Amino acid sequence: MRIIKPCTYTVLSLALASVTQMTMAQDAHHSMPMSAQHESHSSLDSSHQVMQTRIESNKMEHTAEHAEHAEHAEHAEHAEHANASFIASRADSAQHPVDHKREHGGQIYQATEIDSRWLNNADGRGRLKTEIESRIGTDENKLFIKLHADKAESQDADYAAQLMYSRMISDFWDAQIGARYRVDEHQVTDKEQLDAAVGLHGLAPYFFETDAYLYLGTDKQVSFSLETERDFLLTQKLILKPYLNLDVVLSDDSAYAQKTGLSSVWLGLETRYEINKKLMPFIDVAYSYEKGNQHTAWQAETGSEKQWWYGAGLRLKF
The missing domain is CATH 1.10.287 (Helix Hairpins)
Known part of the structure; x- marks a missing residue:
């Protein structure tokens, strides 16, 4: 019989104990109830x-x-990036300042209106009246040029030219100052007159377009004129326009002096058809009153005249 060494015996004993322990653990697991598992x-x-x-x-x-x-x-x-962009824009604005006047009423514009009408009274006498108005400038500052011609049939014409500087003083009104040059071919002397003019141009309440002027001339000639009108739209093209033009003589010591007080009045109704915004024919019916002239060494006194006028005309805008 061979003798087993003690170390070998010890190893075998440990291996046998390990196998025995694993076998007992498996038996215990199999014998454990299902709920516990x-x-x-x-x-x-x-x-x-x-x-x-x-x-x-x-x-x-x-x-x-x-x-x-x-x-x-x-x-x-x-x-x-925003900070860098802001700094760059500030630097660019400092080098190239932006002018926003054109976006806030700083545009320069021009408009011209020509109004010519032929009127007849009850006696069949005709009268040609022509008005030309041109304006140029901005909303705040404008220059007005007004030309007027009035020629009665078989008589010489009267002419007037007016140059006015216009300055906006409110949303609807401009103050104007300038001069008026007039020519009266009926007079033998002082045919040409130069008057200083000051007035208002704008939109009165209820949309009445108004021009009111005070004129100061030689020989204590002081007069006031008022022109006002309003449009009433029957359709987009057919429009009624009542108008009122009057002149008041405050004083006049000239050789061809007019009577003081209410000198003349034109009250009319214009009916126009706008073919487009540049071409507008119309018919006109008006009632006029003229007080007459004073007696001077150069003229005889004349009485007042009242009469109806009717006719047609053409207005051009460009």
Whole structure:
């Protein structure tokens, strides 16, 4: 019989004990009730789910933290670009200042209106009246040029030219100052007169377009004139326009003096058809009153005249 060494015996003993322990554990597991086994598996699954949830939560936290850092970095970059753009625009504005007058009434515009009409009275005498008005400038400062011609049939014509500087003083009114030059071919002396003029041009309440002027001339000639009119639209093209023109003589010591007080009045109704905004024919019916002239060394006194006028005309705008 061979003799086993003590160390070999010890190793074999340990191996035998280990196998025996594993066999007993398997027998115990198989003999364990099903509920206990299920609880064991459930606890393991729960532990696994908790670990998985913690892992996912950590991932979400890291993702959110990364997004927050990215957002902060993006905001900082945008702020830096905006600041750089603002500094660049300020520097450009300092070098090239922008003028916004053209966007706020600073445009220079021009408009011209020609109004010519032929009128007849009850006696069949005709009269040609022509008005030309041209304006140029901005909303605040304008220059007005007005030309007037009045020729009665078989008589010489009267002419007048007026140059006015116009300055806006409110939303609807301009103050004007200038001069008027007039020629009267009926007079033997002083055919040409020069008057200083001051007045208002604008829109009176209820949309009455108004021109009111005070004239100061030689020989204590002081007079006041008023022209006002308003449009009433029957259609977009057919328009009624009542108008009133009057002259008041405050004083006159000239050789061909007019009677003081209300010197003349024209009250009329114009009906026009606008073919377009540049071409507008019309018919006109008016009532006139003229007070007459004083008796002087150069003229005889004349009485007042009242009469009706009717006719047609053409207005051009460009």
